[in-house]
Amino acid sequence: MTAPNFPEGFLWGAATAAHQIEGSPLADGAGPSIWTRFAHTPGMMLNGDTGDVACDHYHRWKEDVALMKQLGLKAYRFSVSWSRILPEGTGRVNQAGIDFYSNLVDELLANGIEPLLTLYHWDLPAALDDRGGWLNPEIADWFADYARVLYRALDGRVKKWVTLNEPWVVTDGGYLHGVLAPGHRSKYEAPIASHNLMRAHGAAVKAYREIGKHEIGLVVNIEPKYPATESTEDAAAVRRAHAYMNEQYLHPALLGHYPPELKDIFGDAWPEWPAADYDLIRQKLDFVGINYYTRSVTKAAESYPLNTGVVRQPLGTYTETGWEVFPQGLTDLLLWFKNTYGDLPLYITENGAAFFDPPAAMVDDDGNRRIKDPLRMDYLRKHLSAIHDAIRQGVDVRGYMLWSLLDNLEWSLGYSKRFGMIHVNYVTQQRTPKDSALWYSKVIASNGASL
Numbered sequence: 001m002t003a004p005n006f007p008e009g010f011l012w013g014a015a016t017a018a019h020q021i022e023g024s025p026l027a028d029g030a031g032p033s034i035w036t037r038f039a040h041t042p043g044m045m046l047n048g049d050t051g052d053v054a055c056d057h058y059h060r061w062k063e064d065v066a067l068m069k070q071l072g073l074k075a076y077r078f079s080v081s082w083s084r085i086l087p088e089g090t091g092r093v094n095q096a097g098i099d100f101y102s103n104l105v106d107e108l109l110a111n112g113i114e115p116l117l118t119l120y121h122w123d124l125p126a127a128l129d130d131r132g133g134w135l136n137p138e139i140a141d142w143f144a145d146y147a148r149v150l151y152r153a154l155d156g157r158v159k160k161w162v163t164l165n166e167p168w169v170v171t172d173g174g175y176l177h178g179v180l181a182p183g184h185r186s187k188y189e190a191p192i193a194s195h196n197l198m199r200a201h202g203a204a205v206k207a208y209r210e211i212g213k214h215e216i217g218l219v220v221n222i223e224p225k226y227p228a229t230e231s232t233e234d235a236a237a238v239r240r241a242h243a244y245m246n247e248q249y250l251h252p253a254l255l256g257h258y259p260p261e262l263k264d265i266f267g268d269a270w271p272e273w274p275a276a277d278y279d280l281i282r283q284k285l286d287f288v289g290i291n292y293y294t295r296s297v298t299k300a301a302e303s304y305p306l307n308t309g310v311v312r313q314p315l316g317t318y319t320e321t322g323w324e325v326f327p328q329g330l331t332d333l334l335l336w337f338k339n340t341y342g343d344l345p346l347y348i349t350e351n352g353a354a355f356f357d358p359p360a361a362m363v364d365d366d367g368n369r370r371i372k373d374p375l376r377m378d379y380l381r382k383h384l385s386a387i388h389d390a391i392r393q394g395v396d397v398r399g400y401m402l403w404s405l406l407d408n409l410e411w412s413l414g415y416s417k418r419f420g421m422i423h424v425n426y427v428t429q430q431r432t433p434k435d436s437a438l439w440y441s442k443v444i445a446s447n448g449a450s451l
């Protein structure tokens with residue numbers, strides 16, 4: 001592997017999300033979100049974990065920015081909790097919520113760190129869920145109104161905006177399989193939620209063009225699908241899985257239509273949408289964020305509703321979340337994106353892995369607190385190299401946000417999975433940069449040459 005030089009100005013950063021790190025979800029006038037509710041619903045969260053404390057970032061944000069500075073991060077991707085800004089989701093603005101994020105942005109800028117702000121990372125205000133949430137078509141206007149409040153307060157200091165984080169996970173987890181908030185299980189609701197998410201994305205981008213002066217994009221999780229065998233059944237299964245996860249959101253956002261497979265997959269549960277919706281959804285974007293973690297070797301199998309299955313690789317390496325380590329998939333995916341959607345600027349807005357880390361730091365012979373995480377370093381090194389392979393082949397990748405800055409609440413898996421490059425002792429809230437953070441700091445300082 002040759003020591004790659006990334007493009008001049010490559011944006012090296014790390015990512016988090018509000019509900020996963022902040023804690024204090026109801027502080028200073030904030031309203032509950034669907035995750036506050038979901039976490040306090042018995043049986044929904046591993047070990048009964050909640051986001052009530054998390055990494056206490058709501059109080060420790062200055063310390064955390066200082067750690068970002070110490071590591072030499074150039075950027076920090078975070079999300080805003082909608083119900084801190086609008087406790088009922090619409091109407092009354094909670095100034096204390098705006099102040100929290102405004103202070104965070106100022107601290108980042110004062111430390112030479114560019115903020116990338118995600119408007120929605122899954123924590124819908126509970127009050128809007130009571131009004132139908134992503135199933136209510138009015139949510140496109142609710143979301144655009146929320147976005148306008150933040151555009152007016154922060155645009156200029158924030159120059160890279162993201163509307164949605166991973167509409168696929170919101171829909172597949174929250175409305176089809178029910179494993180994420182709001183915990184619905186309906187193949188009739190899923191397409192409606194998906195479509196309204198994309199309408200809301202379009203409405204927020206349209207609103208940005210009236211108010212904002214910088215850049216806005218969409219973040220999707222996409223995953224390359226490889227056939228388990230040469231059979232026609234497995235090839236068809238790959239087409240279904242690829243359309244359902246990888247094209248379902250990018251196609252309407254960038255091409256103005258859904259992939260045809262979705263109508264076959266959902267059958268009578270797939271509505272016919274008005275042409276005006278596609279015009280709303282397909283707004284010009286300044287960039288797309290890609291969240292990459294793994295691939296799927298896919299076969300035809302009985303499953304709901306895709307009739308596909310994933311084949312575990314006997315010689316594969318797997319993370320704590322059961323995801324195969326497959327860096328080549330990121331190169332393949334970036335080339336697919338370029339060949340399918342053209343030369344839109346791309347950011348890797350999430351990439352990382354959960355491997356076992358101890359609950360507390362060890363102390364080495366020199367008396368330093370250490371967390372050795374060689375598997376994570378190897379994962380990151382290989383994926384950064386895969387990104388560089390794609391850049392060498394002409395893909396316009398402009399930055400990388402490591403998931404995650406801190407160990408944090410892994411949604412319904414609670415605190416059982418550690419993705420952070422900085423270890424969090426959840427008893428003491430002590431932060432300890434892992435070896436991977438110290439390594440990443442050198443990668444940033446050398447613009448990738450030290451990989």
Ligand SMILES: CO[C@H](O)c1c[n+]2c([nH]1)[C@H](O)[C@@H](O)[C@H](O)[C@H]2CO
Pocket residue numbers: 017020165166169221222291292293350403409410411419
């Ligand atoms: C299904 O994998 C997705 O691409 C994905 C992985 N992840 C995500 N999306 C979310 O954006 C984060 O909030 C998660 O903490 C993170 C780690 O699980």
